[in-house]
Amino acid sequence: MKYEVNKFHDGQVTSKIIEDGNLIVDIRGNSYEDLFTAATVKEAWDAANSLNKNLTAVLRIYCLIGQRSDRRFHKNESFDLKVITGFINNMGFDKVEILHPHSPIALALINNCEQMPHFSFVKKAYESIGRPVLVSPDAGAYKATHEIAAKLNADLIPSNKVRVNGIPEISIQGEVNGRECLIVDDLADGGRTFKFLAAALKEQGATKVFLYVTHGQFNYGFDELKETIDHVYCTNSYKDIDDSIVTQFKVI
Numbered sequence: 001m002k003y004e005v006n007k008f009h010d011g012q013v014t015s016k017i018i019e020d021g022n023l024i025v026d027i028r029g030n031s032y033e034d035l036f037t038a039a040t041v042k043e044a045w046d047a048a049n050s051l052n053k054n055l056t057a058v059l060r061i062y063c064l065i066g067q068r069s070d071r072r073f074h075k076n077e078s079f080d081l082k083v084i085t086g087f088i089n090n091m092g093f094d095k096v097e098i099l100h101p102h103s104p105i106a107l108a109l110i111n112n113c114e115q116m117p118h119f120s121f122v123k124k125a126y127e128s129i130g131r132p133v134l135v136s137p138d139a140g141a142y143k144a145t146h147e148i149a150a151k152l153n154a155d156l157i158p159s160n161k162v163r164v165n166g167i168p169e170i171s172i173q174g175e176v177n178g179r180e181c182l183i184v185d186d187l188a189d190g191g192r193t194f195k196f197l198a199a200a201l202k203e204q205g206a207t208k209v210f211l212y213v214t215h216g217q218f219n220y221g222f223d224e225l226k227e228t229i230d231h232v233y234c235t236n237s238y239k240d241i242d243d244s245i246v247t248q249f250k251v252i
Contacts, residue, residue, distance in 0.1 A: 029061035125233035177205030187215035198228035
């Protein structure tokens with residue numbers, strides 16, 4: 001199955017099916033335009049296959065927009081992930097796959113949804129460094145990082161962060177003196193949390209600190225991260241990055 005997507009000067013997106021068959025749509029999914037593009041492809045495919053009930057349609061999203069807005073944070077504010085997942089459900093795909101979603105709520109809100117595994121990318125980073133100790137950046141990331149550490153037969157050190165008068169205080173619950181460390185998490189927006197964690201690890205004797213995140217947004221660049229992080233590993237799920245501090249694994 002093949003399709004083509006075109007965009008008019010006013011921003012309108014239109015799609016056309018040019019070869020029959022099962023539908024697989026791969027999108028970054030980090031913008032509303034991506035989701036709308038997927039919807040136009042699905043609508044065209046539905047029209048072309050209205051009498052063929054044996055074909056299936058799969059949507060693969062590599063970096064779901066709004067995935068951190070997994071609840072209504074304040075009264076009278078929108079529940080953004082609910083709006084986004086409702087739009088995805090209305091497309092009517094037979095199956096939706098999401099790469100390493102920030103919250104399991106996204107998986108629960110989307111019909112017939114599964115998580116795409118990210119373990120292979122963490123393994124590549126881990127082996128490239130040479131078997132560092134893994135570090136979970138907070139309590140929320142501990143369970144997932146623990147599962148990865150078990151698969152790799154790697155040492156794992158938990159850390160946690162609390163804010164005191166607006167200043168982050170980081171506790172590291174293990175010995176890192178003389179060791180290389182790999183922080184593992186799902187995404188980095190600005191990355192300041194990882195900067196502070198890396199500084200704390202080095203203060204306790206870590207020789208080098210590396211960072212793995214599946215979704216590398218890094219919306220404020222890398223100048224601050226380079227102060228404490230030796231190298232960053234991520235996929236290109238959110239964007240393609242051209243910086244010597246970053247190694248990217250291609251997913252789309």
